[in-house]
Amino acid sequence: xxxxxxxxxxxxxxxxxxxxxxxxxxxxxxxxxxxxxxxxxxxxxxxxxxxxxxxxxxxxxxxxxxxxxxxxxxxxxxxxxxxxxxxxxxxxxxxxxxxxxxxxxxxxxxxxxxxxxxxxxxxxxxxxxxxxxxxxxxxxxxxxxxxxxxxxxxxxxxxxxxxxxxxx
Amino acid sequence: xxxxxxxxxxxxxxxxxxxxxxxxxxxxxxxxxxxxxxxxxxxxxxxxxxxxxxxxxxxxxxxxxxxxxxxxxxxxxxxxxxxxxxxxxxxxxxxxxxxxxxxxxxxxxxxxxxxxxxxxxxxxxxxxxxxxxxxxxxxxxxxxxxxxxxxxxxxxxxxxxxxxxxxxxxxxxxxxxxxxxxxxx
Numbered sequence: 001x002x003x004x005x006x007x008x009x010x011x012x013x014x015x016x017x018x019x020x021x022x023x024x025x026x027x028x029x030x031x032x033x034x035x036x037x038x039x040x041x042x043x044x045x046x047x048x049x050x051x052x053x054x055x056x057x058x059x060x061x062x063x064x065x066x067x068x069x070x071x072x073x074x075x076x077x078x079x080x081x082x083x084x085x086x087x088x089x090x091x092x093x094x095x096x097x098x099x100x101x102x103x104x105x106x107x108x109x110x111x112x113x114x115x116x117x118x119x120x121x122x123x124x125x126x127x128x129x130x131x132x133x134x135x136x137x138x139x140x141x142x143x144x145x146x147x148x149x150x151x152x153x154x155x156x157x158x159x160x161x162x163x164x165x166x167x168x
Numbered sequence: 169x170x171x172x173x174x175x176x177x178x179x180x181x182x183x184x185x186x187x188x189x190x191x192x193x194x195x196x197x198x199x200x201x202x203x204x205x206x207x208x209x210x211x212x213x214x215x216x217x218x219x220x221x222x223x224x225x226x227x228x229x230x231x232x233x234x235x236x237x238x239x240x241x242x243x244x245x246x247x248x249x250x251x252x253x254x255x256x257x258x259x260x261x262x263x264x265x266x267x268x269x270x271x272x273x274x275x276x277x278x279x280x281x282x283x284x285x286x287x288x289x290x291x292x293x294x295x296x297x298x299x300x301x302x303x304x305x306x307x308x309x310x311x312x313x314x315x316x317x318x319x320x321x322x323x324x325x326x327x328x329x330x331x332x333x334x335x336x337x338x339x340x341x342x343x344x345x346x347x348x349x350x351x352x353x
Binding site: 006008009010011012013014015016017018019020021022023024025026027028029030031032033035036038039040042043044046047058059060061068069070071072073074075076077078079080081082083084085086089091092093094095096097098099100101109112113114115116117118119120121122123124125126127128129130131132133134135136137138139140141142143144145146147148149150151152153154155156157158159160161162163164165167168 | 170173174180181182183184185186187188189190191192193194195196197198199200201202203204207208210211212216217219220221222223224225226227228229230231232233235240241242243244245246247248252253254255256257258259260261262263264265266267268270271272273274275276277278279280281282283284285287288289290291292293294295296297298299300301302304305307317319320321322323325333334337345
C-alpha cells in the first residue's frame with residue numbers, strides 16, 4: 001500500500017487513469033472531460049445574483065446557461081480529489097507563493113497574487129474564445145482526434161512557452 | 169441502460185462529482201497541479217504535463233474509438249477555425265504561463281492548498297470568462313469565420329480509415345514519449 005501514500009505517481013499512471021476516466025465520462029454521461037465552461041457558468045450565476053433585473057439577455061448565457069451542471073460538479077470534484085490526494089500523501093500545505101516563483105521574484109505574496117489574477121483574466125477569456133481549455137481541447141479533443149483539439153493544444157503551448165521564456 | 173443513466177439529472181451530478189474527484193486525485197498525484205511543474209513544462213525542462221496528457225490521450229483514444237465503433241458512445245467534436253482556435257488558444261497560452269495553472273489544474277491547486285490559485289487565479293478566470301460574454305457576438309460574427317475548418321477529425325481530414333489513423337497516433341505518441349525518456353527529459 002506504500003504506493004497509495006507516495007507523494008508522486010508516475011505521470012504515465014496518472015495519465016492512464018485520466019484516459020480511463022474519459023471512457024467512464026463518455027459511457028455514463030455522454031460527456032467529454034472539460035473544465036472551462038464551469039467557470040463562465042459561475043460568472044453568470046454571480047452576475048444573476050447581483051443583478052436587479054432578472055432577465056439575462058446576453059447571447060452567450062443563452063448558449064451556456066448559468067447553472068450547476070455535470071461539468072460544474074466535475075470541477076468541484078477536482079478540488080475535492082486533489083485535496084484528498086494531498087492529505088493522503090502528506091503534501092497538503094497552504095502556500096501563497098510557489099517556490100519556482102519565489103526563487104526569481106521573491107517571497108512576497110502580493111505580486112504573485114496580482115500576477116495570477118491577471119493571468120487568470122487572460123486565460124479565462126482565451127478559454128472561452130477558443131471554446132475549451134487544456135482538458136476540453138487538450139485531452140478530450142485530442143483523444144477524439146479532433147483537428148480543433150490538436151490545433152488548440154499547439155496554440156496553448158506556443159503561447160505558453162513563449163510567455164514563460166519571456167517571464168523567466 | 170446507458171440512456172437511463174444519462175438522462176437522470178440528479179445521478180449525473182453525482183457521477184460528475186465522482187469523476188471529478190478521481191480526475192483531481194490523478195492530476196494532483198501526477199504533479200500537474202503544481203505551479204513549479206507547469207512552468208517547468210512551459211520552460212521545456214520538465215515534461216511531466218506532456219507525459220500525463222499524451223498518456224491520457226493514448227489510453228482515452230483507444231477506448232473511445234473502440235466503444236464508438238460499437239455504438240456504445242458518440243464522439244463530441246468541437247468546431248474549429250483559425251480565428252477561434254488559434255487566436256483563442258494563443259490568448260489562453262499567454263494567460264496559462266502568467267497564471268501557472270490551467271482551469272482544471274487551478275481547481276486542483278486550490279484543493280492542495282495553493283492560495284495563489286484561490287485568491288488570484290480563481291477570481292481572474294471568473295472575470296476573464298465573464299468579459300468574453302460581452303464581446304462574444306462580435307467575435308463570433310467577425311473573427312470565428314476566419315480560416316474555418318469546422319468539426320473535422322483527422323481520419324476525415326486524411327480520408328483514411330479510422331482504425332489506421334488511431335494506430336498512427338498511438339505509434340506517434342509511443343515514439344514521442346520514448347524519445348523523451350531516451351534523452352532523459
